[in-house]
Amino acid sequence: MSAQTALMAQPTDFGLAGPLGSFEAYVDRVSRVPVLSREEEQRLARRFRDQDDLDAARQLVLSHLRFVVHIARGYGGYGLPLSDLVQEGNVGLMKAVKRFDPAVGVRLVSFAVHWIRAEIHEYVLRNWRLVRIATTKAQRKLFFNLRRLKRNLSWLSAEETRAVAADLGVPAAEVAEMEQRLAAHDMSFDPLPAAGDEDESYGPAAYLSAPEADPARQVESADWDQDSSAQLAAGLKSLDARSRAIVQRRWLATPKATLHELAAEFGVSAERIRQIEAAAFARLRGLLPAPAV
Numbered sequence: 001m002s003a004q005t006a007l008m009a010q011p012t013d014f015g016l017a018g019p020l021g022s023f024e025a026y027v028d029r030v031s032r033v034p035v036l037s038r039e040e041e042q043r044l045a046r047r048f049r050d051q052d053d054l055d056a057a058r059q060l061v062l063s064h065l066r067f068v069v070h071i072a073r074g075y076g077g078y079g080l081p082l083s084d085l086v087q088e089g090n091v092g093l094m095k096a097v098k099r100f101d102p103a104v105g106v107r108l109v110s111f112a113v114h115w116i117r118a119e120i121h122e123y124v125l126r127n128w129r130l131v132r133i134a135t136t137k138a139q140r141k142l143f144f145n146l147r148r149l150k151r152n153l154s155w156l157s158a159e160e161t162r163a164v165a166a167d168l169g170v171p172a173a174e175v176a177e178m179e180q181r182l183a184a185h186d187m188s189f190d191p192l193p194a195a196g197d198e199d200e201s202y203g204p205a206a207y208l209s210a211p212e213a214d215p216a217r218q219v220e221s222a223d224w225d226q227d228s229s230a231q232l233a234a235g236l237k238s239l240d241a242r243s244r245a246i247v248q249r250r251w252l253a254t255p256k257a258t259l260h261e262l263a264a265e266f267g268v269s270a271e272r273i274r275q276i277e278a279a280a281f282a283r284l285r286g287l288l289p290a291p292a293v
Contacts, residue, residue: 023083030065038107045102060097060108061090067109068093071116078124085120092119235284242266243280250277 036044036059047056072085096112104111165172236244246266249257259270266273 023086026083026086027069030062030069033062033065036060036063041108042102045100045108048097049100049102057097060100061094064093064109064112065090067112068116071113072120075120075124080124080127084127085123088119088123089116092116095119232284239280239283243276246273246277247280247284 041060041063044053044056044060047053048060068089069086072082072089075085076082092115093112096108096115099115100108100111161172161175165175168175236247239247246262249262250259259273262273263270
């Protein structure tokens with residue numbers, strides 16, 4: 001069960017219990033939850049801290065859900081569902097409520113904004129691309145700030161790159177690298193052609209060298225196959241007519257004959273056909289070369 005669903009499943013006086021039907025309905029309901037005064041917030045926070053009162057914690061969370069929606073809307077440019085961003089932000093809000101100390105004297109909304117943004121940031125970085133685009137602390141800082149700075153800019157000039165690097169406190173080379181990552185697009189490793197498209201689609205998989213692509217190995221394999229075919233033909237000729245016919249009918253013909261079919265044809269038992277076949281294979285193995293490694 002998601003964090004958002006778990007919250008709504010709890011009995012409250014705010015009309016959030018039960019399914020709401022849509023994200024728009026959820027936003028409408030949370031906007032109706034009364035905003036707590038400073039005194040009410042302090043009283044509930046102390047109840048949760050001192051008495052482990054979960055109902056007090058629930059009221060603190062519910063009264064700030066509208067604030068999570070407001071923050072999540074600021075991340076709409078990443079192409080991710082707003083409902084998912086809100087749900088991740090709600091997780092951050094609950095973490096903030098758990099760690100909130102009313103004795104510090106600040107409002108919960110000021111304390112929670114860090115936790116809400118941190119959870120949304122993690123979700124964006126995990127899901128914006130197939131391959132994570134930012135892993136270090138500096139790269140994460142660059143990812144969000146550089147996208148904001150570049151909204152009205154094309155490719156950064158050398159002077160702009162240095163200015164952004166100085167503003168964010170990172171090397172200019174990292175700014176240039178992150179700019180290239182932001183401009184890149186995901187590509188399937190082995191793409192499938194679109195429906196109705198007769199043209200072949202090529203991805204990175206088509207350009208990777210395979211071990212068998214070595215020309216020397218290909219020539220060696222072709223020579224071995226040609227020599228083996230010649231040796232097999234010579235080996236079959238060395239067999240007597242009955243043995244050669246049994247081997248060809250059993251293994252080289254389509255469809256393959258059964259032991260009983262050959263036994264009826266040659267007027268012997270099926271076991272005798274098997275013995276002739278085994279003797280023929282023993283002779284052929286002595287004539288054929290060992291497989292190439």
